[in-house]
Amino acid sequence: MIETKFSGREIIQKPTCPFCGMIIEKPMELTTRMPGEMPVGACSCGAVYACDETGHNIGSAMLEALFFACNMDSDLALNILPEDDYVEKIVENYDYKTHLVIPGGFFETRKISGVLFFIRLYDDIQEITAEGVRKRLEKAAELPAKPRLNNNRKKPLSKKEVEKLVQEFDVDPILSVALEDRKIIKNLQRLLYSGDDLLRNRAAEILGRVSAVIAEADPGAISRLLQRLFTSTTDTAAFTWGAYEAIGEIISHKPDMFAGYIPQLYQFLIDESRQVQVIRTLGRIAKSNPELIRKITFHFIPLLSDPDPIVRGHAVWILGNLEAFEAREDINNLIDDSNEINLYEDGKLEKKTVGQLASEAFKKL
Numbered sequence: 001m002i003e004t005k006f007s008g009r010e011i012i013q014k015p016t017c018p019f020c021g022m023i024i025e026k027p028m029e030l031t032t033r034m035p036g037e038m039p040v041g042a043c044s045c046g047a048v049y050a051c052d053e054t055g056h057n058i059g060s061a062m063l064e065a066l067f068f069a070c071n072m073d074s075d076l077a078l079n080i081l082p083e084d085d086y087v088e089k090i091v092e093n094y095d096y097k098t099h100l101v102i103p104g105g106f107f108e109t110r111k112i113s114g115v116l117f118f119i120r121l122y123d124d125i126q127e128i129t130a131e132g133v134r135k136r137l138e139k140a141a142e143l144p145a146k147p148r149l150n151n152n153r154k155k156p157l158s159k160k161e162v163e164k165l166v167q168e169f170d171v172d173p174i175l176s177v178a179l180e181d182r183k184i185i186k187n188l189q190r191l192l193y194s195g196d197d198l199l200r201n202r203a204a205e206i207l208g209r210v211s212a213v214i215a216e217a218d219p220g221a222i223s224r225l226l227q228r229l230f231t232s233t234t235d236t237a238a239f240t241w242g243a244y245e246a247i248g249e250i251i252s253h254k255p256d257m258f259a260g261y262i263p264q265l266y267q268f269l270i271d272e273s274r275q276v277q278v279i280r281t282l283g284r285i286a287k288s289n290p291e292l293i294r295k296i297t298f299h300f301i302p303l304l305s306d307p308d309p310i311v312r313g314h315a316v317w318i319l320g321n322l323e324a325f326e327a328r329e330d331i332n333n334l335i336d337d338s339n340e341i342n343l344y345e346d347g348k349l350e351k352k353t354v355g356q357l358a359s360e361a362f363k364k365l
Contacts, residue, residue: 012196013101018089019044019120024201026099027051027078027116029219030068038064039096042137046130053096055113062088067260071132074263075124086127091116135319156181159190165258166191166203169347174206185210192242200242201344215254225252226261233268236284244274245344247334248281249272255289262292269299277312279303283318290322297324304330309339313354317343320361334358 004348018041023310029040029050038061042112050064063077069086070077077349082088093102102112157165157177162184166176178184188210191203215222229243230249247265251258262285268278279300286293303315304327316334319327337354344350 011103011106013090013103015094015099015101017043017045017047017049017117018044018091018118019047019087019115023114024049027096028137030136030140040064040068040137040140042133043118045120046123046126047118048133049091049116049118051094051096051114051116053114055092055115055296058115058117061115061117062119062244064119068133068136069119069121069129071129071136072260073129076129080121080125086121088120088259089118091118106145115135156183157187158185160244162187163191166206167199169202169206171206171209173211175209178210179217182214184219185214185221185252189225189246194242196343197342198349201245201349202347204212204242204249205344208245208251208253211250211346212253215257219257222250222254222258226258230261230264233274240322244277244281245284248284252285252288255285255292266296277309279314279318283314283321286318286321293318297322297326300324300343301330304334309337309354310341312337313339313341313343313352313357315358316354316361320364323364325365327360331358331365332362334364349355 004255016023022043022045024043025041027041038050038052038057040048040050048065048069050061050068052058052061065088067074067077070080081084087268091101092115093112094100094109094116095102095107095112096114100107105112120126132150155177157174160188160275162174166188168179171198174184174188185207185269188203188207192198192200192207194203211222211225226247228248233247247261251261262282265278266280268274272279281292297319300315300319300322303311304319306312306315312334316331319331334356335358337358339354340351341354341357342349343352343357
């Protein structure tokens with residue numbers, strides 16, 4: 001079904017599904033994957049779609065639609081093939097602002113170049129993912145209105161004030177200005193490069209808390225921050241101290257919005273030079289939301305016998321956070337391990353033996 005109307009000589013159409021012809025709903029922003037990126041939607045026939053408002057990022061729109069169709073299961077999305085497992089189509093000249101298709105490409109002096117990228121999984125795969133996709137869209141439809149900024153604006157904090165508050169781990173004054181003082185992110189981010197381990201970890205934790213506040217009003221700003229942090233971890237010339245810690249804190253404090261970034265961390269687990277940093281990052285997420293990491297538990301169990309006590313200790317710690325009962329016996333074997341590691345918890349950097357961590361983990365299993 002296609003409904004049209006005229007505006008001058010332009011034919012304007014309500015957008016329809018290219019697979020079944022039904023009129024579709026306006027795409028919405030999900031809470032579960034990269035907010036501020038591309039909104040998505042679903043047709044009653046089972047097709048899903050992602051909106052690229054500019055028309056310049058069709059490849060990204062394809063990935064957004066594919067991951068959404070797979071209910072954000074990255075393993076599934078990366079292992080299915082077009083034509084063999086799904087079909088795809090594109091609707092061009094889509095205007096997100098009006099939720100209309102403008103075949104002529106111009107509307108009220110505006111150039112319209114957006115696209116809707118559609119993917120329809122074959123029925124055998126769709127049976128597995130359809131319910132999850134539906135629930136995600138229901139949640140997106142119920143997103144609360146963005147909080148308004150306080151009209152009684154508070155004075156922004158200077159770099160020195162922020163650094164002093166982080167050193168003292170005085171969080172509330174920073175959170176109180178988070179919505180008004182957008183420089184707070186930069187002032188915290190600069191502390192991620194500190195050579196002081198405790199200051200760096202405190203800055204990362206506070207940045208995570210600040211990001212959770214800002215994300216309620218402007219999720220795109222935090223999405224872009226995460227993208228910058230990830231870019232720094234892949235840039236061999238960049239100084240990556242603190243980036244991993246910050247990523248872990250941001251995701252762990254707002255997993256409903258940013259859990260979609262977690263699979264990007266997995267690639268670093270095989271890099272011995274970054275392995276401990278990534279385990280720490282995933283461990284922070286697992287502490288508050290173990291179900292987000294649980295499916296890769298198997299990767300950490302062999303690390304319990306690693307010759308490096310730092311690797312062993314962090315492997316014990318994350319497996320405890322994951323409540324990995326299948327590693328119970330291996331963890332129990334480390335209770336007498338007297339090697340020490342540094343571990344950041346609740347604003348403090350403490351030395352603990354691998355045995356202590358094993359004992360704490362064992363109690364959780």
